[in-house]
Amino acid sequence: MSxxxxxxxxxxxxxxxxxxxxALAVALSRAEVAERRADEAESNTVAxxxxxxxxxxxxxxxxxxxxASLSGWFKHETGELIEGFKIDADDIVLxxxxxxxxxxxxxxxxxxxxxxxxIDEEKVNAMAERLAQTPAKAVTPLVTDSNPxxxxxxxxxxxxxxxxxxxxxxxxxxxxxxxxxxKPGSLYLITVPDPVAETLQKFLAPDSYFMKPxxxxxxxxxxxxxxxxxxxxxxxxxxSYGFYxxxxxxxxxxxxxxLNPPWHPLxxxxxxxxxxxxxxxxxxxxxxxxxxxxxxxxxxxxxxPY
Numbered sequence: 317m318s319x320x321x322x323x324x325x326x327x328x329x330x331x332x333x334x335x336x337x338x339a340l341a342v343a344l345s346r347a348e349v350a351e352r353r354a355d356e357a358e359s360n361t362v363a364x365x366x367x368x369x370x371x372x373x374x375x376x377x378x379x380x381x382x383x384a385s386l387s388g389w390f391k392h393e394t395g396e397l398i399e400g401f402k403i404d405a406d407d408i409v410l411x412x413x414x415x416x417x418x419x420x421x422x423x424x425x426x427x428x429x430x431x432x433x434x435i436d437e438e439k440v441n442a443m444a445e446r447l448a449q450t451p452a453k454a455v456t457p458l459v460t461d462s463n464p465x466x467x468x469x470x471x472x473x474x475x476x477x478x479x480x481x482x483x484x485x486x487x488x489x490x491x492x493x494x495x496x497x498x499k500p501g502s503l504y505l506i507t508v509p510d511p512v513a514e515t516l517q518k519f520l521a522p523d524s525y526f527m528k529p530x531x532x533x534x535x536x537x538x539x540x541x542x543x544x545x546x547x548x549x550x551x552x553x554x555x556s557y558g559f560y561x562x563x564x565x566x567x568x569x570x571x572x573x574x575l576n577p578p579w580h581p582l583x584x585x586x587x588x589x590x591x592x593x594x595x596x597x598x599x600x601x602x603x604x605x606x607x608x609x610x611x612x613x614x615x616x617x618x619x620x621p622y
Contacts, residue, residue: 379591380560386600387557387607395426400553400617401505403428403474405453410472410497412462413480415439423474424452431472433458433465435529462493470499478507479613481543482514482531491547500622504549507615508535513562520569537614549618558612559603560590565612 384390388399396402397419403409405427411420414432416439424430424447432447434440437459444457460466463484475498477490484490498504514534517525524530535543544551564586571580579587593599 379587379594382591382594383558383560383603386594386603388555390422397422397476398505398555398615398617401474401503407473408471409474409476410467411476411478412465412494413477413483414443416442417478419476419478420447421450424450424455427451427453428474429454429456431456431458431467433460433462435459435461462490465493465497467497469496471497473499473502475502475504476506478505479509481506481508481540482533482535483529485532487543488546491543495547495549495620498620500620502620503552504544504618504620505615506544506618507613508540510556510558510562510611510614511536512610513565513612516562516566520566522569540614541616544616544618549620551616551618553615553617555615555617556611556613557607557615559606559610561612562610 381390389397391397391399394402395404403423403426407423407426407428409420409423409428409430411423411430411432414420414434415436420430420432420443430447430452432440432443434443440457440459444455447455458466463486475494477494481487481490494504494506509531511534514531518534526532541551541554564583567582567586571582573580593602596602
């Protein structure tokens with residue numbers, strides 16, 4: 317019997333209220349229900365405060381990095397840029413459309429030779445400065461539209477083209493150039509925006525989002541795979557990831573800010589919410605489900621035949 321119920325029973329006996337056994341049982345039952353509800357309310361309050369603390373406290377690791385790691389990126393222990401795409405010191409890595417992403421730094425820190433190209437000279441120069449501080453075997457920057465790629469046939473052992481195909485005028489010609497500069501047996505990592513999130517962007521993003529030099533097409537999943545195979549590559553793995561980023565971009569348009577921090581409170585709140593989700597026991601499972609439902613990107617790892 318609970319403490320509250322015992323106290324009520326003592327009080328009833330003490331005052332000699334002749335309620336009878338049934339009335340006493342009803343009173344005790346009601347007391348136990350009230351105590352149980354009070355305990356549940358206290359438990360809910362503690363849980364809510366824990367969630368609020370998680371949202372208001374900076375996470376030990378930024379949610380985007382945790383999210384990327386759960387998607388298989390940056391596997392330092394195995395040397396894989398993404399699961400299934402290992403980089404080592406013997407590799408010559410070519411990244412076309414490198415921008416200012418962190419992927420090349422991972423490859424450079426594996427002591428590979430890195431060649432990187434972009435149409436934006438400022439970004440190429442900034443990347444060269446960053447990579448100069450790494451243990452890369454060699455660093456070769458290229459300012460080019462990659463039509464053609466200014467490299468000899470069979471140069472690279474690993475070829476990366478992330479979020480490029482949606483920009484180019486002729487995807488088949490671009491892919492043919494990628495295949496040309498890869499050695500026989502070389503491995504390719506190619507990504508494009510997923511069509512589900514991209515279709516939503518048509519209703520949310522400014523018109524310029526779907527104008528050159530930005531995205532000029534939405535690439536369907538089957539279409540993407542067909543392009544890779546038509547280029548003569550053999551697909552080894554297909555992946556999708558990035559629900560976090562799909563939502564981030566939708567919120568971004570509402571914030572009406574440029575692509576530089578400090579970030580709008582809405583974006584900070586979304587990042588904190590996602591981090592709190594990933595920290596739960598079911599976080600990884602929920603992320604996987606949402607990534608499958610509306611990923612930001614689709615990725616293919618493919619090999620050039622020997």
